[in-house]
Amino acid sequence: MTARNELRLLPWSGPEGKPCYLSTDDKGGYMSRLADNVEEEQLATAEALLERASDTLDGQDPDQEDLRRLTGELTGTLRDVLRVATSRGHLLGMSEPHRF
DSSP states (O other), X not given: OOOGGGOEEEEEEOGGGOEEEEOOSOXXXXXXXXXXXXXXXXXXXXXXXXXXXXXXXXXXXXXXXXXXXXXXXXXXXHHHHHHHHHHHXXXXXXXXXXXX
C-alpha cells in the first residue's frame, strides 16, 4: 500500500462531491487504468468543448441560452481538468498545482 501522502486523487467525485482517492502500488492495476482512461476522456472532452466554445464565440451573436449552456459545460469540464492536473501534479511529486 502507498503512504497516505501518496494517495492518487481519482478523476471523479464520491458521494456529496467529496474527492475519491486510490491507495495502491500497482500502477497497472484495474483501478489505476480506469482512472487513466477517465482522465484521457475528460481531457479529450475539454479539447472538443474548447473548440466548440471558440466556434460559438467567433460566430454571429450567439443567443443567451447557448451561452448559458456553454458556460455550464465549460465550468464542469474545467473542474474535471483541474482535478486531472492536481492528480498528475501529485503523481509527479508536486504538493499543489500553481495558481494563476
